Amino acid sequence: MVTFSQLKQVDLGSLATAAGDFETLVRKWDLTRRMQSEVIGTIQQSGWHGDAAGLADAKLTWARDQIHAAFEEASALAKTLRDAHTEITAAKQDLTNAIHSATTAGLTVDDAGAVAWPAPKTEEDKRDPEYAKSWKTKAETAAKAISDAVDRATEADLDAAKALGDDTGSDATAFNANPVGGLPEEEAKTATYIMSLGDKATDAQLQHLQTILDHHNGDPRFASSFYGNQDPATFMAKYGAMAQSADYANSPARSAALDGIQKGLGLTLATATDTKQPLHVSDEWETKFRAAGAKQIPVPPGADPAHSPYGYQIMANLLRNGKYDAHFLVPVAQHITQLSQEDPMRWEPSTKTAYPYTALKFIGVPDKDGNIQGFNPLSAVLDGLGHNPEAATKFFHDPVDTYNPDGTVKSSGGANHYLDMFTDKGSRSILIDAMYPPRPNPGTANPHEVIDLGHALEAATLGRGSDTPDAPLPPHSKEMGEVMNAVIDRFGGENGAALLKGDSAPFNSLNPVLGDMMASYMGDIQHSISPTKIDLPSNGVPIKFDPANAKDLLATLGRNPEAFAAIATAQQAYTTAQIQDVIAHASDHGDLNAALKNVVTPGGQVAGIITSAKTDEIHTQHHQSDAAYNQAIDERAGWVKKGWELTGGKALGLVPVPGVSGVGNFAVDKLIEGVSASYKVDTTSQAQHQASNAAGSSMQQTSDSAANAVQQAAASAGFDPKLTKDIAPSAGDDAVNGFKTGIADYNFAMGNGS
Numbered sequence: 001m002v003t004f005s006q007l008k009q010v011d012l013g014s015l016a017t018a019a020g021d022f023e024t025l026v027r028k029w030d031l032t033r034r035m036q037s038e039v040i041g042t043i044q045q046s047g048w049h050g051d052a053a054g055l056a057d058a059k060l061t062w063a064r065d066q067i068h069a070a071f072e073e074a075s076a077l078a079k080t081l082r083d084a085h086t087e088i089t090a091a092k093q094d095l096t097n098a099i100h101s102a103t104t105a106g107l108t109v110d111d112a113g114a115v116a117w118p119a120p121k122t123e124e125d126k127r128d129p130e131y132a133k134s135w136k137t138k139a140e141t142a143a144k145a146i147s148d149a150v151d152r153a154t155e156a157d158l159d160a161a162k163a164l165g166d167d168t169g170s171d172a173t174a175f176n177a178n179p180v181g182g183l184p185e186e187e188a189k190t191a192t193y194i195m196s197l198g199d200k201a202t203d204a205q206l207q208h209l210q211t212i213l214d215h216h217n218g219d220p221r222f223a224s225s226f227y228g229n230q231d232p233a234t235f236m237a238k239y240g241a242m243a244q245s246a247d248y249a250n251s252p253a254r255s256a257a258l259d260g261i262q263k264g265l266g267l268t269l270a271t272a273t274d275t276k277q278p279l280h281v282s283d284e285w286e287t288k289f290r291a292a293g294a295k296q297i298p299v300p301p302g303a304d305p306a307h308s309p310y311g312y313q314i315m316a317n318l319l320r321n322g323k324y325d326a327h328f329l330v331p332v333a334q335h336i337t338q339l340s341q342e343d344p345m346r347w348e349p350s351t352k353t354a355y356p357y358t359a360l361k362f363i364g365v366p367d368k369d370g371n372i373q374g375f376n377p378l379s380a381v382l383d384g385l386g387h388n389p390e391a392a393t394k395f396f397h398d399p400v401d402t403y404n405p406d407g408t409v410k411s412s413g414g415a416n417h418y419l420d421m422f423t424d425k426g427s428r429s430i431l432i433d434a435m436y437p438p439r440p441n442p443g444t445a446n447p448h449e450v451i452d453l454g455h456a457l458e459a460a461t462l463g464r465g466s467d468t469p470d471a472p473l474p475p476h477s478k479e480m481g482e483v484m485n486a487v488i489d490r491f492g493g494e495n496g497a498a499l500l501k502g503d504s505a506p507f508n509s510l511n512p513v514l515g516d517m518m519a520s521y522m523g524d525i526q527h528s529i530s531p532t533k534i535d536l537p538s539n540g541v542p543i544k545f546d547p548a549n550a551k552d553l554l555a556t557l558g559r560n561p562e563a564f565a566a567i568a569t570a571q572q573a574y575t576t577a578q579i580q581d582v583i584a585h586a587s588d589h590g591d592l593n594a595a596l597k598n599v600v601t602p603g604g605q606v607a608g609i610i611t612s613a614k615t616d617e618i619h620t621q622h623h624q625s626d627a628a629y630n631q632a633i634d635e636r637a638g639w640v641k642k643g644w645e646l647t648g649g650k651a652l653g654l655v656p657v658p659g660v661s662g663v664g665n666f667a668v669d670k671l672i673e674g675v676s677a678s679y680k681v682d683t684t685s686q687a688q689h690q691a692s693n694a695a696g697s698s699m700q701q702t703s704d705s706a707a708n709a710v711q712q713a714a715a716s717a718g719f720d721p722k723l724t725k726d727i728a729p730s731a732g733d734d735a736v737n738g739f740k741t742g743i744a745d746y747n748f749a750m751g752n753g754s
Contacts, residue, residue: 002153004113004146007088007095015085022078026186029071035064075186080164087156091149098145105138113146115139184222187212191226198238199245199300206242206257213264220279223272228281233292236311239265240299243314263321270322273329286328290335290407293377312336313347316380324384326391333381333395335403340378340430341421347376378430379449386455386466393460396486397479419486422453423499423507431506447509454513457487461517473520473642475540484521487514488545492553497749500556511556515563518554519570519639525550526574526602531741534598536578551609555749558613565632567610569639575603576709579731583713596731600706601738608742609749611698699739707732 040060043053099109108116117135120126194201194209201209216222227235243258272281293312296305319332339346385392400414422431431449455466461484463474476484490496491507491514499507500514518525523538528545530536557563578599582589589595618626707728714724 002150002157004095004150005111007092007150007153008099010088010092012085012089012092015081015088019078019081019085022074022081026071026075026078029074032064032068032071035060035067040064072186072190077164079184079187080160084156084160087159088153091153091156094149094152095146098142098149101145102142105142107135107139107142109142109146113150115143115146184216184219185225187216188222188225188229191216191222192230195230195235195238195242198241201242201245203251203254203257206254206261210257210260210264213261213268217264217267218271220271220274220277223268224277224279224281226268227272228285231292232285232289233295233297233311236292236297236314237299237301240297240309240314241301244299262317266318266321268322269318270324273327274325275327276325286331287407290332290403291405292407293332293335294339294405294407310347310377312339312377316377319377319380319384320387322384322387324388324391326388326394329381329384329388329391330394330398331401331403333385333391334401335407336377336381337418337421337430338403339405340376344430347378376449379452382449382452382456386452386459389459389463389465392456393463393477393479393483396457396460396483419457419483419490423490450507450509454510457483457510458513458517461487462520466513470638473539476521476538476543478541478543481521481524481541481543484517485543485545487517488549488553491556492546492549492551496549497552497556501559511560512562512566514553515557515560515566516639518557518563519566519642521545522567522570522574522606525554526571526606529605529745530598530602532598532601534602536599536602537581551745552749554606554609555613555746558610558746559617561628561632562636564610564614564629565636566639567606569633569636570642571603571606571610572705573639573642575600575706578603579706579709580713583710583717583719586717586719593727593730596710596727597734600731600735601741604702604706604735604738605742605745607698607702607735608739609746610742611702611739612743612746615698699736702739703732703736706735 040057043056043060048056102109102115106118108118110116117139120128120131125131191209191212194205197205243262245254245258271277273286274280293310293315295311296308297311297314298305298308299314319329385395396418397416399412400416400418401412402410402414404410431453458466461476461480463476463480464471491500491510499505500511502508520539521543523536524543524545527534527536527538527542528550529547554567557567579596582592582595582599586592614629618629710728710731711724714727
């Protein structure tokens with residue numbers, strides 16, 4: 001383990017020299033070629049025959065192989081030493097920065113890395129509990145930065161030690177011909193050779209390929225060399241054959257290696273196509289990739305192409321792995337979408353019964369019910385967009401390029417109708433297409449494909465990947481907001497509810513993600529539906545939604561426990577934050593009651609709409625249980641914190657609550673408890689109530705939440721208790737009025753078929 005003192009004092013010059021020497025050695029290596037051409041080749045052409053000649057040839061060939069193995073080992077050592085130097089140098093710089101930040105803040109760092117703060121100099125400081133508390137916080141932050149730097153160096157040291165052992169191997173009589181490391185370009189050659197074997201690659205070779213990909217998938221030098229030097233169509237054919245071989249080899253080790261290879265190839269493809277890196281594949285290569293994707297690739301080799309999978313189907317699961325550059329992923333997504341629109345049955349294996357490729361590894365593995373997903377590359381590329389927010393936003397927002405079957409651009413600047421193309425319940429919808437009876441259930445959508453669509457929409461509108469649900473939500477861009485506006489118009493507009501409402505609705509599985517999206521835009525939602533159109537802060541660029549469509553979508557989503565929970569918790573937290581903000585800036589408002597009314601009324605309106613939907617589902621329709629809603633509230637409690645943060649930071653840090661921990665020193669933990677109490681159904685008594693009683697109870701809870709938020713904020717701000725006594729009940733009344741408006745909005749939406 002690296003110590004603080006070691007990292008602080010280490011001189012990395014020798015390590016840099018060693019790495020440089022090995023790199024020079026490898027780049028100038030010519031012994032293998034010379035051994036073959038000048039020694040072995042000369043003897044073989046001399047006409048020497050007999051036992052002695054055979055023995056000499058075998059010995060010399062072994063010597064040549066050892067020379068090449070020495071090259072491989074030297075390559076690996078060069079890469080390992082360079083990686084270690086780069087990472088430990090960075091760790092040392094992290095440590096220097098951490099020490100500098102600590103000392104600049106007034107802290108001291110001793111020779112062992114321990115952090116301390118100065119003793120109080122005045123009696124006032126000695127008595128002030130905040131003195132030690134504030135210094136302790138600074139010290140903990142500094143200590144963590146120091147510890148992280150040391151941990152980084154330790155991890156690099158351990159990785160280097162393991163890699164050096166793997167590279168040199170345990171055989172004292174021979175060089176290691178299959179080291180883990182190696183100069184990226186040389187490792188790419190080895191990986192390409194193994195790929196070229198297709199289904200003829202041995203289990204050991206596949207495991208070695210997996211190791212190489214695991215080690216290098218994020219290295220642009222490796223990735224661009226590996227993919228850039230292979231013809232995409234040839235690669236797809238070889239990988240298709242290689243992946244298929246797991247199905248008949250009866251080898252768990254082979255299957256495990258191919259699963260790892262599939263992921264590694266996807267991550268490597270993302271690196272190879274990243275134009276932000278100085279080394280990446282060319283636009284010409286990407287065009288060839290699209291052309292190969294649209295062709296049927298003979299799998300196994302020699303199979304009839306007419307009954308073989310498309311290249312995009314072979315590559316489908318690779319697109320689910322990796323952070324892709326929009327420059328690569330958007331054209332691929334557009335091409336696949338346009339091919340699907342041209343013939344929605346293109347990807348159906350039932351049309352290619354001559355070869356049962358439904359079980360091939362590149363298609364995917366069976367789920368828990370035995371159903372194999374992945375025949376449709378459209379589903380895979382939507383999932384890929386879900387991991388790549390920038391590409392997802394561009395795909396659903398920007399003008400469209402139309403592609404020829406060979407992957408070249410036919411025209412540019414077309415109108416973007418992709419959302420309608422996926423969700424239109426008409427005759428030519430891609431995911432639900434009643435015109436094609438060969439589908440198992442014409443007019444329905446595969447729930448797995450719908451979920452992938454949800455991933456893509458979530459990334460496009462929220463700005464974070466669907467695979468990182470706990471990541472901070474970035475500010476909304478204009479483009480993200482416009483995609484969200486289109487989503488609200490589609491699912492909140494005419495016939496939108498029919499796509500979502502009920503277990504049999506084709507897009508029922510979109511409800512939870514749409515709930516998250518609505519929660520993320522809570523400020524814009526409240527501003528749009530508020531009768532006064534009060535200016536409420538947005539998370540980024542403000543966007544105005546159609547009020548009727550926003551209300552109708554809220555009315556639909558309130559019927560789904562998960563969507564309800566996200567919207568409810570975000571609304572409560574957002575409204576509470578606005579109350580805090582108004583109280584903190586009371587002097588900015590001429591009429592405090594009016595200012596509070598402007599922020600609590602639209603929040604109450606949202607609560608009224610979604611609570612009416614919930615009440616209808618539980619007490620009238622009997623489609624949901626109160627327990628399902630209560631569980632969802634607990635599971636989606638994270639939206640309280642997110643809803644708080646979606647104020648754009650305007651109110652954060654302004655109204656501290658003494659003695660209570662929380663984000664920005666607010667009582668966010670108490671707020672979470674309050675939200676749960678406000679929206680949960682009392683299972684011990686609600687079952688005995690009629691729907692009207694349930695709605696009345698929720699209305700009272702909404703009023704109490706608003707009044708309590710005002711009381712807490714006013715107390716923290718030091719308001720006169722008499723003033724607080726006047727404004728808190730008034731805010732509760734305004735919340736009730738908003739709630740009643742929300743009930744009316746819901747009833748109107750029901751009249752429109754929501």
